[in-house]
Amino acid sequence: MLPTRYGGEQAGIRLMSRQPAQTWLERTLTVLETLLLPPVCGGCGRRGAWFCAECAARVRRDTVPRCARCDAPAAEPVSRCRRCATWPPELLMVRAPFLFEGPVRAALHRVKYRGEHARGRDLGRRLAAFVRDDLAEVMRPVDLVVPIPLHPSRLRQRGFNQSELLAAGVVELLGLPMVKQLARVRPTPPQVGLGREARQRNIDGAFGWFGPSLDGQLVLVVDDVVTTGATLGEAARALSMAGAAGTIGLALAREP
Numbered sequence: 329m330l331p332t333r334y335g336g337e338q339a340g341i342r343l344m345s346r347q348p349a350q351t352w353l354e355r356t357l358t359v360l361e362t363l364l365l366p367p368v369c370g371g372c373g374r375r376g377a378w379f380c381a382e383c384a385a386r387v388r389r390d391t392v393p394r395c396a397r398c399d400a401p402a403a404e405p406v407s408r409c410r411r412c413a414t415w416p417p418e419l420l421m422v423r424a425p426f427l428f429e430g431p432v433r434a435a436l437h438r439v440k441y442r443g444e445h446a447r448g449r450d451l452g453r454r455l456a457a458f459v460r461d462d463l464a465e466v467m468r469p470v471d472l473v474v475p476i477p478l479h480p481s482r483l484r485q486r487g488f489n490q491s492e493l494l495a496a497g498v499v500e501l502l503g504l505p506m507v508k509q510l511a512r513v514r515p516t517p518p519q520v521g522l523g524r525e526a527r528q529r530n531i532d533g534a535f536g537w538f539g540p541s542l543d544g545q546l547v548l549v550v551d552d553v554v555t556t557g558a559t560l561g562e563a564a565r566a567l568s569m570a571g572a573a574g575t576i577g578l579a580l581a582r583e584p
């Protein structure tokens with residue numbers, strides 16, 4: 329799924345010194361293009377809008393019954409299910425409105441690997457619009473928005489954090505503060521291709537909170553893609569150790 333050059337932290341660090349993910353010139357051209365031309369469709373590349381009408385029709389939440397906690401499709405609506413049974417209690421619920429496929433997957437890859445920052449914020453606003461329309465009751469008591477961080481070595485390599493771009497769109501629409509004081513305290517290889525247990529081992533103890541006490545606050549954590557929920561669960565644990573009352577996870581997309 330990912331280009332091989334992102335295949336591991338080792339590879340990432342090696343690349344960082346010789347060949348950055350995007351050159352300065354490429355980044356500048358991306359910014360100029362954003363300023364001067366209408367955007368291209370994240371799904372099919374046609375110029376005119378962030379999503380053309382055809383692709384926008386496929387960027388839609390399906391209406392199957394779900395688990396109220398983890399948002400996974402279920403035979404009937406349930407309050408929790410097998411998938412989220414092992415989550416830490418601090419992770420109250422997760423919402424991931426879109427499937428990680430088709431136009432959403434293509435658009436997110438444009439953000440991550442071509443550095444299309446403005447597209448990242450657009451996706452964040454779409455995510456926030458979903459929250460505002462469908463989860464108003466749940467979201468009202470949320471105090472702050474925290475993006476899932478990259479490890480500093482990965483951040484240097486990529487130059488930006490895609491979850492932070494999404495979170496910027498979310499706070500823009502919801503009017504909540506974004507606080508970026510959750511950090512990765514150790515580098516973790518990408519979760520891609522790992523099974524559920526390996527993912528959990530990989531992410532155990534990966535996060536630390538470096539801000540003031542969260543003192544009973546409800547935190548909305550933003551990530552790009554959710555698979556097993558291990559990353560969001562680990563973030564929720566770190567935030568709870570800092571005093572948070574609980575964490576709601578919000579991801580743009582779920583692995584089908």
Ligand SMILES: [Zn+2]
Nearest residue numbers: 369372380383
């Ligand atoms: Zn399109």
Ligand SMILES: [Zn+2]
Nearest residue numbers: 395398409412
């Ligand atoms: Zn569930």
